[in-house]
Amino acid sequence: MSNLKNETLREALGVYFIMGSQNCITSPQKTLDLALNGGVSIFQFREKGEGAFVGTEKRQLAKELQAICRKNNTLFIVNDDLELAKELDADGIHIGQDDEDLQYVRREFPDKIIGISAHTLEEVEKAVAGGADYLGVGPIYATETKKDAKEVKGTTLIEQIRDLGYTIPIVGIGGINAKRTQEVILAGADGVSVITAISKAESPDKASQEIKSEVTQAKKIK
Ligand SMILES: Nc1nc(C(F)(F)F)ncc1COP(=O)(O)OP(=O)(O)O
Numbered sequence: 001m002s003n004l005k006n007e008t009l010r011e012a013l014g015v016y017f018i019m020g021s022q023n024c025i026t027s028p029q030k031t032l033d034l035a036l037n038g039g040v041s042i043f044q045f046r047e048k049g050e051g052a053f054v055g056t057e058k059r060q061l062a063k064e065l066q067a068i069c070r071k072n073n074t075l076f077i078v079n080d081d082l083e084l085a086k087e088l089d090a091d092g093i094h095i096g097q098d099d100e101d102l103q104y105v106r107r108e109f110p111d112k113i114i115g116i117s118a119h120t121l122e123e124v125e126k127a128v129a130g131g132a133d134y135l136g137v138g139p140i141y142a143t144e145t146k147k148d149a150k151e152v153k154g155t156t157l158i159e160q161i162r163d164l165g166y167t168i169p170i171v172g173i174g175g176i177n178a179k180r181t182q183e184v185i186l187a188g189a190d191g192v193s194v195i196t197a198i199s200k201a202e203s204p205d206k207a208s209q210e211i212k213s214e215v216t217q218a219k220k221i222k
C-alpha cells in the first residue's frame with residue numbers, strides 16, 4: 001500500500017486528469033496549468049500512441065509537468081513507465097492488465113500509489129488481493145483516445161464492485177465528460193478520469209471546473 005492515507009487518495013481521485021502531448025491542442029504545460037486551476041485533483045502523465053515523445057523528450061516533458069503538479073500541490077502519476085516513475089520519484093504509477101505485474105511494481109516502487117486498470121470482477125479481485133491503491137474501471141463509454149480499449153462497460157462493473165462490498169477507491173474512465181460525470185459517481189466511483197473532455201476543451205480550466213462541480217453535486221446526493 002502507498003503511505004498516503006486511503007481517504008486522502010479517495011478524495012484526490014475526484015477529478016483525475018490524464019494527458020500526454022498527443023492529447024493537447026495547445027502546449028501540454030499550458031493545458032495542465034489551466035486544468036489544475038480549474039480544479040483537477042490528481043494528474044497522470046500518459047505519453048503514448050502515435051506521435052508520442054520517447055526518450056529524452058518524454059523525460060523532459062514529464063519533469064516539466066511534474067514541476068507544475070508540485071507547484072499546485074497535486075499528485076503526479078506516471079502511466080505504464082516504471083523506470084520513468086522511479087527516476088522522477090513520482091507519487092505513483094498506473095498499470096494495466098498488460099503492463100508490469102503489481103507485485104513486481106510494489107517491490108520496485110514501494111510506498112507509492114499503484115493504480116490498476118480493471119475490466120472484470122476477476123481482475124478487480126486480483127488487484128484488491130494484491131494491494132492496489134485504486135482501480136481504474138472502464139471504459140464506461142466509448143472512447144476515441146485509447147485505440148486498444150476493451151468493450152464498453154457502462155457503470156455496471158462499478159455497481160457490482162460496490163454491491164460486493166469492496167471499498168477500494170475507484171475512478172471511472174472512458175469517454176467521460178461533465179454531462180456523464182454524475183452517473184459514474186452515483187454508481188459508486190470516487191472520481192472520474194478524463195482526457196479529451198479537458199485536454200481538447202477550448203477552455204481546459206472551465207471544463208475541469210464543470211466536471212469538479214458535477215462530482216461535488218453527485219457526492220452530496222450519494
Ligand atoms: N491509463 C489508465 N488510467 C486509469 C486511471 F485509473 F488512472 F484513470 N485507468 C485506466 C487506464 C488504462 O490503463 P491501461 O489499460 O494500461 O492502458 P493505457 O496504458 O493505454 O492507458
Ligand SMILES: [Mg+2]
Binds near residue numbers: 079094095
Ligand atoms: Mg498501461
